[in-house]
Amino acid sequence: MARNIIPIGPYHPLQEEPEFFRLHVDGETVVDMDIEIGYNHRAIEKISESKSYDQVTFLIERICGICSTSHPFAYTNAIDDLLGVQVPERALYIRTIIGELERIHSHLLWLGLAGHFLGYNTVWMWAWRYREPILDIFERISGNRNHYAMFKPGGVRRDLDEADFPWIKKTLKGLLPKFDMFKGAVMDDPVIRARTEGVGVLTKKDVHDYACVGPTARASGVAIDVRRDDPYAAYDRVDWKVITADGGGVFAKAVVRILELYESTNIVLQCLDKMPKGPIDLNIKDMPVGEGIGRHEAPRGEVFHYIMSDGGNSPARHKVRAPSYMNIFSNKKAVIGETVSDATIILAAVDPCYCCTERMAVVDCKTGKKLMDGQDLIRLSQEKTERLRNTRTIL
Amino acid sequence: MSLKLKALTKSIWVYHLSTGSCNNCDIEILDLLTPRFDVERFGIILVGSIRHADAILVTGALNLKTIPRVKAIYDQAPKPCVIIAIGACSCGQGIFAKGYNTPEPVDSLLPVNIYIPGCPPKPEAMILGIVKLIQKLRGKK
Ligand code: SF4
Numbered sequence: 261m262a263r264n265i266i267p268i269g270p271y272h273p274l275q276e277e278p279e280f281f282r283l284h285v286d287g288e289t290v291v292d293m294d295i296e297i298g299y300n301h302r303a304i305e306k307i308s309e310s311k312s313y314d315q316v317t318f319l320i321e322r323i324c325g326i327c328s329t330s331h332p333f334a335y336t337n338a339i340d341d342l343l344g345v346q347v348p349e350r351a352l353y354i355r356t357i358i359g360e361l362e363r364i365h366s367h368l369l370w371l372g373l374a375g376h377f378l379g380y381n382t383v384w385m386w387a388w389r390y391r392e393p394i395l396d397i398f399e400r401i402s403g404n405r406n407h408y409a410m411f412k413p414g415g416v417r418r419d420l421d422e423a424d425f426p427w428i429k430k431t432l433k434g435l436l437p438k439f440d441m442f443k444g445a446v447m448d449d450p451v452i453r454a455r456t457e458g459v460g461v462l463t464k465k466d467v468h469d470y471a472c473v474g475p476t477a478r479a480s481g482v483a484i485d486v487r488r489d490d491p492y493a494a495y496d497r498v499d500w501k502v503i504t505a506d507g508g509g510v511f512a513k514a515v516v517r518i519l520e521l522y523e524s525t526n527i528v529l530q531c532l533d534k535m536p537k538g539p540i541d542l543n544i545k546d547m548p549v550g551e552g553i554g555r556h557e558a559p560r561g562e563v564f565h566y567i568m569s570d571g572g573n574s575p576a577r578h579k580v581r582a583p584s585y586m587n588i589f590s591n592k593k594a595v596i597g598e599t600v601s602d603a604t605i606i607l608a609a610v611d612p613c614y615c616c617t618e619r620m621a622v623v624d625c626k627t628g629k630k631l632m633d634g635q636d637l638i639r640l641s642q643e644k645t646e647r648l649r650n651t652r653t654i655l
Numbered sequence: 656m657s658l659k660l661k662a663l664t665k666s667i668w669v670y671h672l673s674t675g676s677c678n679n680c681d682i683e684i685l686d687l688l689t690p691r692f693d694v695e696r697f698g699i700i701l702v703g704s705i706r707h708a709d710a711i712l713v714t715g716a717l718n719l720k721t722i723p724r725v726k727a728i729y730d731q732a733p734k735p736c737v738i739i740a741i742g743a744c745s746c747g748q749g750i751f752a753k754g755y756n757t758p759e760p761v762d763s764l765l766p767v768n769i770y771i772p773g774c775p776p777k778p779e780a781m782i783l784g785i786v787k788l789i790q791k792l793r794g795k796k
Contacts, residue, residue: 270724271705277673277681278721299720300675303754310753319750325679325775369682372689388689406679406775 263291266600270299281607288599293592308578313339313413313547316575320565321407323580326369329362330558331580332411334565337492337554339413342567345542349494351415353535356494358401358410359556360524360531364435365394366559367517367524370608371442374514377605378455383445390438393431400424415541425532432525439521446514456510460594460606463508470590473583474561475516476609480508486557498530510609547571558583660735663709664789666698667737670708674725674761676715679775680742684712692778699785710737713761716744716751722764729765739788740767741781743774 269280278299284292304323308316320331333355340347347355368391375383395405401420402408410416446452462472467480477484485502487495503519505512549571556563561583568577594606673681687694688701702708705728717725729736743749745761761767769791771784 270721271672271728277678278675278724299718299724300673300715301718301720301756302675302677302716302751303756304751307751307754322677322679322750322774325677325682328677328679385690388686389691392691405777406683 268604270296283595283600283603285600288601290595290598290600290603293595295588295591297588305578305580309575312573313575316578317411317413318409320580321409324582325406326366327362327558327560327563328407329358329411330556330563331565331582333359333493333556333558334554334563335567336411336413337556338552338565338567339544339554340552341554342550342552342569343414343544343548345414345544347415347542348539349536350419350538351540352494353497353531354416354420354540355411356498357420357528357531357535358408358416359493360527361394361397363524363559364521364528365391365398367521368394370517370559371446371514374510374605374608377608378452380452383442386438386445387442390435393435397428397431400427412541414544415539417541419540420535429529429532432528436522436525439518439525442521443518446518453511455602456514456605457507458509458511459602460510460598460609461508462590462594466590466593467508470593471586472561472590473586474557474559475513475520476561476587476590478502478504479512479516481506484562486555486562490555492554492556494531494534495527497534498527500527500530510605513609547573560584561587657735660737660792663735663737664792666700667709667785667789668700668702668707669710669712669739670702670705670732671712672714672725672728674713674715674721674745675718675757676742676744680714680744683775683778683781684714684741687778687781692782694782694785705732708732708736710739711765712739712741713745713765713767714741716748716754716757717759717761717764718756719758720756722759725764737769737788737792738765738767739784740770741784742776743772746770746772749774 264285266283266285267280268283270278280296280299282294282296283290284294304319308319311319317332317335320335321328323331336355368387372384372387372391375381375387398408399405401424402410402418410418462470462476462480464480464482466472467477467482472480472482473484481504483502483504486492488502500523503516503523505515547569549569551566551568554565554567563583564581566577566579567575570576591607594609595603598606671681671684684701686692687699705711711729711732715721740746740761744751748757748760751757769784769788771781773780776784
């Protein structure tokens with residue numbers, strides 16, 4: 261069988277981050293795919309071990325610029341878990357507001373890029389234009405359009421000003437008709453439907469097999485959402501629902517994201533109304549020995565952070581698992597069998613974020629064989645335990 | 656100032672090169688093209704191929720895996736080519752300076768013409784940076 265390889269990347273006009281796909285095609289059909297990532301690896305987990313707990317929030321914010329609050333969110337959840345403290349109520353509401361505003365801007369960003377991939381540059385321009393008011397809100401709250409630096413262990417860094425609330429509410433409510441417009445543009449447009457419906461389908465089983473998270477899973481009818489399943493911050497104090505769709509294709513993923521725009525706006529508006537007055541920070545001074553885990557439902561799915569403390573000033577171990585790490589492998593399932601022209605939108609449909617995902621493996625250049633991967637490390641660890649056990653018995 | 660370089664200032668076509676960034680500078684660059692800032696008004700457009708580019712917008716801290724690729728891309732660029740370093744990461748190495756995977760700053764590999772610091776720089780700052788660059792290339796103060 262004649263097979264051709266289409267390389268995409270590492271620098272390609274379609275992508276804003278460097279990553280490399282190798283599509284094996286037979287005629288028009290994609291028969292196999294390789295993903296090569298690692299162009300964004302910046303040693304964040306290691307650098308984190310040299311920063312103080314407070315500084316780490318600035319570092320992990322820079323894991324990813326699009327969902328720059330989701331990592332601090334999960335990290336502060338992990339620290340709160342480690343300390344076993346209850347963060348002040350007002351801080352919880354502020355965290356929720358920032359988290360949801362970010363979801364709105366991230367979903368709009370995806371919608372724009374997806375439109376761009378499909379050849380609908382108008383959708384791109386619209387979506388990014390209506391993303392600007394959200395960035396304005398961030399700028400008003402935190403002074404920066406992105407990388408808001410709002411989170412800190414035990415609370416938040418800045419308070420929201422009550423005087424801004426009417427303006428924030430007005431801006432958000434002003435966006436709702438625009439969301440309606442997107443909903444109409446995507447759901448009623450026959451061409452977009454034809455390009456996306458039933459394309460790159462992941463079944464429920466695939467989702468379970470590949471352990472997908474976030475909108476990628478919810479679009480296949482799997483209702484998982486950390487915000488509901490393991491409530492944190494103020495998510496259990498407001499009224500909202502988990503959006504799911506059936507179909508599992510690109511269309512379903514777009515629908516889930518568009519409907520989530522409404523839910524997020526709803527959550528922010530409720531939080532602004534319900535937010536109590538009070539302190540915003542616990543002023544944590546000591547870090548006990550221990551470990552903590554924290555999760556957050558980022559725009560792309562569940563982010564997981566693990567912190568191990570040895571009582572010192574910086575984490576002894578910091579482990580990050582970003583949602584794209586789970587989701588991008590499902591591309592392999594979704595792309596194979598589809599045509600080349602659909603491949604880009606399918607690859608984009610999980611809203612991959614490679615800068616979150618980069619991992620390191622030690623590879624022997626001569627043989628190209630991976631010297632260590634997760635399995636090997638587990639094996640090494642098991643062997644070590646075994647050795648120790650043996651020496652014990654000898655002694 | 657060579658004539659070629661002077662001609663280049665009329666409408667700068669830029670190529671975007673992310674060398675291992677957090678994405679935010681890249682997003683803000685794309686933001687420049689969307690309706691609020693719309694730099695196409697000034698003849699600045701983003702091109703898909705380095706061979707069409709007058710300027711390279713470099714973002715991110717160089718890492719071991721991207722260094723050879725960045726070199727290859729710079730070699731393919733038609734000269735003269737202006738290098739614009741965007742963001743703290745590519746101006747210095749930002750927060751990633753001490754990492755094991757980020758050995759050298761961008762300006763040790765590429766001849767950077769102008770630095771636009773910020774993490775990320777605001778789109779207005781990027782526009783100002785490009786205006787200053789054009790003035791510099793034209794020999795104005
Ligand atoms: S300068 Fe800041 S925003 Fe830009 S790539 Fe680096 S960390 Fe991200």
